[in-house]
Amino acid sequence: MNLEQVLFEKILPRVGRAARYLGTEWNSVHKDWDAVPVRMAFAFPDLYEVGMSHLGLQILYSLANDREDFLMERVFAPAADMEQELRGAGLPLFSLESHHSLKDFDVIGFTLQYELSFTNIMNMLDLAGIPLRSENRSDNHPLIIAGGPVAFNPEPLAPFIDAFVIGEGDECILEILEAVGEVKGNCPRASRSDLMERLVEIPGIYIPSYYRPEYTGDGRIKEIVPLHPKAPERVQRRVISDLDAAYYPLSPLVPLAEAVHERGMLEVFRGCTRGCRFCQAGMIYRPVRERSPEVLLSQARDIIKNTGFEEVSLVSLSSLDYSCLDRLLPPLSEECRATRTGLSLPSLRVDSFSVETAKGLPGRRTSVTFAPEAGTQRLRDVINKGVTEDDLMDAVGAALEAGWSAIKLYFMVGLPTEEREDLEGIAELVEKVENIGKRYKRGRKRPRVTVSAANFVPKAHTPFQWEGQNSREVLKEKHEFLRPLIKKSRAEYNWHNIEVSFLEACFARGDRRLADVLEGAFLRGCRFDGWTEYFRFPLWMESFQAAGLDPVSYAEKKFSYDEVLPWDIIDSGVSRDFLIREHKQALDGALTQDCRTADCGNCGICTSLGVVPQLVKERK
Amino acid sequence: MSRYRLEYAINEKIRFLSHRELMTSLQRSLRRASFPFAYSHGFNQRPKFSFGPPLGVGIAGLREYLDVELVEEIAQEEYLQRLQQQLPLGIEAHRLVLVPPGDAGLGKFINCACYQVLVPDSLGISWDKLLQDLEEGDPWWYERPNDGKVFNMSAGIIKSRFQQDEGDLYLEFLLKIGPGEVPVRGLLDVLSSKANAASLPPFRTTRTGLYRQENNCFISPMGEIEVIFEG
Ligand code: SF4
Numbered sequence: 001m002n003l004e005q006v007l008f009e010k011i012l013p014r015v016g017r018a019a020r021y022l023g024t025e026w027n028s029v030h031k032d033w034d035a036v037p038v039r040m041a042f043a044f045p046d047l048y049e050v051g052m053s054h055l056g057l058q059i060l061y062s063l064a065n066d067r068e069d070f071l072m073e074r075v076f077a078p079a080a081d082m083e084q085e086l087r088g089a090g091l092p093l094f095s096l097e098s099h100h101s102l103k104d105f106d107v108i109g110f111t112l113q114y115e116l117s118f119t120n121i122m123n124m125l126d127l128a129g130i131p132l133r134s135e136n137r138s139d140n141h142p143l144i145i146a147g148g149p150v151a152f153n154p155e156p157l158a159p160f161i162d163a164f165v166i167g168e169g170d171e172c173i174l175e176i177l178e179a180v181g182e183v184k185g186n187c188p189r190a191s192r193s194d195l196m197e198r199l200v201e202i203p204g205i206y207i208p209s210y211y212r213p214e215y216t217g218d219g220r221i222k223e224i225v226p227l228h229p230k231a232p233e234r235v236q237r238r239v240i241s242d243l244d245a246a247y248y249p250l251s252p253l254v255p256l257a258e259a260v261h262e263r264g265m266l267e268v269f270r271g272c273t274r275g276c277r278f279c280q281a282g283m284i285y286r287p288v289r290e291r292s293p294e295v296l297l298s299q300a301r302d303i304i305k306n307t308g309f310e311e312v313s314l315v316s317l318s319s320l321d322y323s324c325l326d327r328l329l330p331p332l333s334e335e336c337r338a339t340r341t342g343l344s345l346p347s348l349r350v351d352s353f354s355v356e357t358a359k360g361l362p363g364r365r366t367s368v369t370f371a372p373e374a375g376t377q378r379l380r381d382v383i384n385k386g387v388t389e390d391d392l393m394d395a396v397g398a399a400l401e402a403g404w405s406a407i408k409l410y411f412m413v414g415l416p417t418e419e420r421e422d423l424e425g426i427a428e429l430v431e432k433v434e435n436i437g438k439r440y441k442r443g444r445k446r447p448r449v450t451v452s453a454a455n456f457v458p459k460a461h462t463p464f465q466w467e468g469q470n471s472r473e474v475l476k477e478k479h480e481f482l483r484p485l486i487k488k489s490r491a492e493y494n495w496h497n498i499e500v501s502f503l504e505a506c507f508a509r510g511d512r513r514l515a516d517v518l519e520g521a522f523l524r525g526c527r528f529d530g531w532t533e534y535f536r537f538p539l540w541m542e543s544f545q546a547a548g549l550d551p552v553s554y555a556e557k558k559f560s561y562d563e564v565l566p567w568d569i570i571d572s573g574v575s576r577d578f579l580i581r582e583h584k585q586a587l588d589g590a591l592t593q594d595c596r597t598a599d600c601g602n603c604g605i606c607t608s609l610g611v612v613p614q615l616v617k618e619r620k
Numbered sequence: 621m622s623r624y625r626l627e628y629a630i631n632e633k634i635r636f637l638s639h640r641e642l643m644t645s646l647q648r649s650l651r652r653a654s655f656p657f658a659y660s661h662g663f664n665q666r667p668k669f670s671f672g673p674p675l676g677v678g679i680a681g682l683r684e685y686l687d688v689e690l691v692e693e694i695a696q697e698e699y700l701q702r703l704q705q706q707l708p709l710g711i712e713a714h715r716l717v718l719v720p721p722g723d724a725g726l727g728k729f730i731n732c733a734c735y736q737v738l739v740p741d742s743l744g745i746s747w748d749k750l751l752q753d754l755e756e757g758d759p760w761w762y763e764r765p766n767d768g769k770v771f772n773m774s775a776g777i778i779k780s781r782f783q784q785d786e787g788d789l790y791l792e793f794l795l796k797i798g799p800g801e802v803p804v805r806g807l808l809d810v811l812s813s814k815a816n817a818a819s820l821p822p823f824r825t826t827r828t829g830l831y832r833q834e835n836n837c838f839i840s841p842m843g844e845i846e847v848i849f850e851g
Contacts, residue, residue, distance in 0.1 A: 008632065013678045013822040018636035024709040026648070254648060256634075256708065257641060308648030308706075340659065340667075 004099040015081045019257035020048035023096030026254040029065040036071040038181045040107040041095050045120035048076040053261035062249035070177045073097040077120040093127035102128035107143045112150035115507040116530035122522035133159045153460040153567040156507050156514040158208035166204045167237030200230045204238035221564040234571040241611045243291045250302040264303035264312040272317035273595045277384045277586050280459040284572045286605040287613040293328040311342035320354045324616040336362045350387045355398035367406035368399045375425025381589040400440040406448040413478050414456040414470035427485035434489040449491040455501035459508050460567040463582035468556040469505040499537040505555035511566035516547035575604030622693045623719040630681040634710025639674035653702040658689040672726045676804050681827045685841045730830045737791045738824040747782040762806035776802030
């Protein structure tokens with residue numbers, strides 16, 4: 001029996017949600033394996049249902065498969081029962097389309113969306129029979145690459161990944177696959193060393209084995225020493241300059257097993273320059289590049305026709321900031337109504353304009369989400385969240401007036417400079433929201449208000465990259481202080497697992513030494529650490545101890561401005577000066593304007609990457 | 621408003637979809653094929669579908685059914701062909717017919733289902749005897765793992781028999797649907813444990829048809845009288 005037969009006869013009948021592993025989704029691409037010279041597996045280190053909702057996968061999958069000489073198949077992290085079956089039967093992890101062992105591919109590309117998926121990467125490599133560390137791989141093994149937002153601090157994964165792709169993968173994936181094809185020629189495999197030599201010539205490629213970090217006696221980074229003549233001093237992020245001209249998948253995959261989000265995705269724009277100071281996405285995807293309404297409308301038509309999805313969603317960072325809503329939404333809504341397709345926005349900006357806009361969209365309305373992030377104006381100014389209490393109350397009032405019956409509010413706890421008053425401020429805001437809610441009772445039922453509090457995690461390449469995270473004890477105290485206050489106003493209070501946020505903080509700004517911890521945690525059995533039900537904190541603490549590292553010193557570390565940062569090798573395009581300026585502005589509670597509506601704030605992107613913000617309609 | 625009945629097959633490649641996943645896949649296929657759905661009224665408007673009894677995960681189905689309401693009459697052949705081009709690998713659309721007015725609907729109509737269970741010949745078991753024991757001996761009990769509900773398997777079986785065909789051995793069951801129905805998964809589990817085959821892969825199972833039994837007559841949801849369990 002070959003792998004596919006064993007899978008269908010013996011394994012799939014015994015695992016949960018077997019539809020995850022079939023690989024025959026509508027719009028999936030099945031090529032003749034032997035007829036295609038370069039084969040890549042797109043590896044998503046989380047469950048099928050998460051990965052299938054990811055736009056990046058859809059883009060790269062179609063882009064690569066549109067080329068006759070390339071083949072791209074998918075693999076997701078196997079659920080625990082599947083892992084057990086594979087290990088029990090001594091079978092390798094396989095791709096979904098052709099059910100080939102991952103080891104048979106030329107390239108395996110992991111997408112890094114979240115720090116706590118790292119142990120899944122280890123697990124997937126291990127299940128594929130591929131040595132975890134690059135240095136132990138030979139020419140018989142596939143090239144292991146990784147990209148995505150978390151690659152902006154690649155260091156904790158450095159020993160495991162042959163090459164990182166920094167920035168927008170759709171800008172360079174074809175160059176990478178072409179390079180693989182060139183080096184491979186007519187041989188069954190490309191020589192690893194030749195391939196690396198070739199890849200390093202591609203802008204945006206970071207080859208960690210070409211560098212060695214050196215540390216000072218007290219554990220800080222002294223310098224990052226290049227070991228190879230071709231290794232660039234810094235690796236600059238790749239960026240697409242014109243979204244209208246960029247490739248977009250018009251026949252995206254339609255999940256077979258139910259996914260987290262099942263909808264057609266319309267990418268209205270990339271980047272966001274609102275400038276929230278905690279937000280990594282707001283820094284590493286600059287500048288704003290909008291698609292024109294005509295292109296979006298035609299893409300929407302094709303996607304609806306080619307998928308049958310019941311909903312399309314505008315999935316940019318803050319879609320209602322699109323400069324040309326008045327030219328996009330009316331015809332798009334009409335198209336959606338005519339095809340009985342819902343039109344949704346993943347989250348709303350905190351103002352009544354957003355609500356008024358969302359109200360008119362076709363489709364079902366359940367709950368509406370607002371993210372004021374902090375409880376007082378002072379702290380909202382610190383994080384540069386240009387939202388006032390009035391904005392929030394107007395938005396809530398408008399939402400309830402429009403018929404929404406559940407309001408979700410997102411806050412962050414542990415932000416730099418946070419004081420007791422800021423936490424009390426959250427409770428006060430919630431109470432005011434509840435009071436507005438009372439006016440919109442349906443019978444005896446009040447609108448439901450849910451408060452979600454995330455823990456602040458300082459992220460690389462943001463103005464808060466130099467700040468430490470609150471200790472776990474402090475975070476716990478803060479939540480315990482806040483919970484009864486919120487309960488009083490009858491809203492529901494949820495907060496993120498503190499230990500999960502703590503680990504996220506360790507890795508978000510961690511260095512290469514953390515690789516030992518990761519490997520240790522994987523070997524001790526950690527998987528799916530972002531899923532509370534699988535998260536096993538004690539195993540992580542053991543792994544830190546075994547590696548002789550103190551996690552607290554990573555999570556709570558305050559860097560000084562002149563210190564070498566582990567991710568300094570990566571050039572996001574945003575200048576260090578800008579980040580320092582923003583950090584100081586934050587401490588002064590001073591606001592920085594959005595360059596879409598105000599003057600250029602000199603973040604450095606446009607000059608260093610040679611791009612400009614692209615707005616359909618000028619708004620200054 | 622016109623109601624159409626689709627007869628389709630779920631083959632080996634896609635038998636692992638849950639009922640819900642299958643419903644979604646079919647609905648999207650019909651959408652891609654531009655079927656003019658009629659929608660329910662009210663807050664949450666949905667196309668009006670009704671499916672035949674759910675097929676267990678891992679079980680293939682040769683003749684499955686769904687009813688869909690459309691706002692107008694359609695050219696059946698043309699729409700059937702369109703649909704065939706829009707189905708994921710493993711789902712095959714066979715026939716599409718207009719349902720006559722006054723039809724009770726699949727849920728009320730269907731009261732039994734025929735299953736075929738392929739069994740390995742290596743077990744050295746007298747399958748005839750096993751089936752006789754199942755139908756006439758002490759009840760075979762099954763406790764459903766998710767809710768602990770206990771079923772008497774024998775009571776859900778209308779008929780059973782052992783067949784041999786070109787080296788393949790299989791069991792055939794006619795099972796009740798609706799009142800007195802027992803879970804097929806349970807029947808397979810109990811069978812495999814009685815046959816000392818619990819460590820083997822689950823027996824390959826196919827639902828071969830859905831019927832309304834009236835006296836000794838079997839009528840398919842397409843309105844045809846069929847002869848089953850003979851010959
Ligand atoms: S350089 Fe200026 S215009 Fe360009 S993204 Fe930065 S702030 Fe905006």
